[in-house]
Amino acid sequence: MIKRIGNIILIQISDADSNIYLLDDTIIDTGTGFNFTKLYTIFKSLGKSFSDIKQIINTHGHFDHIGGNGYFLNAKIAIHEKDAHIIENADEKDSYADYFDGHLKPRKVDQKLKEGDIIKGLKVIYTPGHTPGSICLLNEKNSIMFSGDTVFSDGVGVTDMPGGDEVALAKSIEKLSGLKFDKLLPGHGEPVLENANNVMAEMITQTS
Ligand SMILES: [Zn+2]
Numbered sequence: 312m313i314k315r316i317g318n319i320i321l322i323q324i325s326d327a328d329s330n331i332y333l334l335d336d337t338i339i340d341t342g343t344g345f346n347f348t349k350l351y352t353i354f355k356s357l358g359k360s361f362s363d364i365k366q367i368i369n370t371h372g373h374f375d376h377i378g379g380n381g382y383f384l385n386a387k388i389a390i391h392e393k394d395a396h397i398i399e400n401a402d403e404k405d406s407y408a409d410y411f412d413g414h415l416k417p418r419k420v421d422q423k424l425k426e427g428d429i430i431k432g433l434k435v436i437y438t439p440g441h442t443p444g445s446i447c448l449l450n451e452k453n454s455i456m457f458s459g460d461t462v463f464s465d466g467v468g469v470t471d472m473p474g475g476d477e478v479a480l481a482k483s484i485e486k487l488s489g490l491k492f493d494k495l496l497p498g499h500g501e502p503v504l505e506n507a508n509n510v511m512a513e514m515i516t517q518t519s
């Protein structure tokens with residue numbers, strides 16, 4: 312299923328897969344990689360092929376967000392420096408691959424992201440807690456926050472997986488609440504298309 316949010320295309324292929332966001336030649340998270348036919352068919356319907364993708368940005372190193380990276384062999388990979396080892400070492404513990412019954416192949420990370428970096432016009436907001444290297448990506452011009460598994464439309468991310476840290480997550484939610492954005496495009500579930508700051512204010516009460 313696809314949804315268009317301005318120039319952004321949200322692809323949702325199954326409950327196990329992360330949301331996949333397509334921005335021209337850039338993809339934010341790639342799902343599990345289990346649903347080749349579905350994803351291929353969606354790309355075809357959009358007049359695109361996997362080889363058109365030149366940049367992958369992973370919001371963190373969990374398998375449901377990085378498992379599909381292997382489809383995009385023309386793409387450079389960017390992920391926060393603290394989750395980069397998961398991709399480079401095909402770390403099946405920290406990626407939680409066992410839980411998904413999946414396997415990873417080691418792959419070079421081309422860009423190890425840090426707080427404040429700008430990639431493809433998106434500002435990296437470092438938001439550890441769900442994993443040590445979780446990031447959000449802010450499009451300041453269009454007031455859009457891609458939030459990975461740090462925060463969803465209806466709650467905050469879990470911290471009971473490898474590398475999870477409840478205190479760090481609460482701080483990250485507070486940090487996000489201090490930023491201005493209208494739209495919240497999370498790693499799972501439905502996006503918030505207006506007044507996302509109000510939603511964030513509610514999240515603060517969940518973590519404090
Ligand atoms: Zn996820």
Ligand SMILES: [Zn+2]
Pocket residue numbers: 371373441460
């Ligand atoms: Zn996750």
